[in-house]
Structures are given as C-alpha cells and as structure tokens.
Amino acid sequence: MTAQDIFDKLKEHGYKITPQRQEIIHLLAREKRHMTVEDIHNHIAARFPNLSVDTVYRNVGVLERLNMLDRTDFGDGKGRYKLVEREGHRHHLICLKCGFSEEVDFCPLDYIDQQSIREKNFAIERHNFEIFGYCARCGKKGDK
Numbered sequence: 001m002t003a004q005d006i007f008d009k010l011k012e013h014g015y016k017i018t019p020q021r022q023e024i025i026h027l028l029a030r031e032k033r034h035m036t037v038e039d040i041h042n043h044i045a046a047r048f049p050n051l052s053v054d055t056v057y058r059n060v061g062v063l064e065r066l067n068m069l070d071r072t073d074f075g076d077g078k079g080r081y082k083l084v085e086r087e088g089h090r091h092h093l094i095c096l097k098c099g100f101s102e103e104v105d106f107c108p109l110d111y112i113d114q115q116s117i118r119e120k121n122f123a124i125e126r127h128n129f130e131i132f133g134y135c136a137r138c139g140k141k142g143d144k
C-alpha cells in the first residue's frame with residue numbers, strides 16, 4: 001500500500017491525518033522494513049521533538065487495527081511493524097540484521113495435511129508463518 005492508500009483508508013474510517021501521523025506513514029512507506037516503535041520514534045524525533053513514544057504507539061495501534069501494518073516479533077519480545085504491501089493473507093522473509101522483509105507468494109498451510117488437524121475437531125482460524133534469516137545485502141551470519 002502507498003502512503004496515499006493509507007491516508008484514504010484512515011479518512012474513510014474517520015481518522016484525522018495529523019502531521020505526526022503523516023510523518024509516521026511516510027517513514028514506513030519509505031523504509032519498507034519491520035521497525036520497532038522506538039525505531040520509528042528515533043527517525044521522527046528530529047522533526048517532531050514533542051512527539052512521545054506513546055503517540056507513536058497509539059498511531060501504530062490505529063494502523064494495525066485497520067490491517068495496514070504487519071506486526072512481527074524477531075524473538076526479542078519487541079513488536080516490529082511494516083506497512084502491508086497488499087491487503088489480505090501474507091507471509092514474509094525477514095532479515096534479522098537490517099529488518100528488510102519481503103512477501104512470499106505461498107502459504108505453508110496449503111502444503112500440510114489439514115485433514116489431520118480437522119480430525120482433532122480443531123477449526124483453524126488463523127496462523128503465523130515467517131522465515132527469519134539474512135538478506136542478500138547482510139549476507140550470512142558471521143560474515144564481515
């Protein structure tokens with residue numbers, strides 16, 4: 001989604017486009033990687049010295065609720081956010097070093113035997129699947 005798509009959707013849902021909100025969205029649209037709330041705050045603090053981390057949290061929350069942000073956890077307990085490239089179901093390759101992420105066009109659920117899950121009388125509602133590693137730029141762990 002482009003920054004403009006996001007602004008349109010926010011307006012559609014009755015949200016105001018404040019300068020801070022606009023800046024957060026432009027940053028996420030530009031960076032195209034998973035960022036923590038602190039990362040986002042650090043990037044924007046120079047232009048908006050009065051912007052609190054809490055405000056960034058609230059804005060990220062709004063975008064997440066409207067399904068415009070993907071949230072993932074690199075295993076350190078911190079949520080990392082990236083603008084979705086398209087709406088709906090998706091999975092990612094995520095670089096542990098720089099946070100670069102790329103959508104993959106398959107769903108692992110299509111490759112497993114769902115019958116064995118149904119036999120347990122379990123109704124699948126949703127699932128998470130992300131592949132963590134190192135992007136072409138960052139190379140293998142231990143290089144450099």
Ligand SMILES: [Zn+2]
Pocket residue numbers: 095096097098099100134135136137138139
């Ligand atoms: Zn990387």
Ligand SMILES: [Zn+2]
Pocket residue numbers: 089090091106107108109127129
């Ligand atoms: Zn899936």
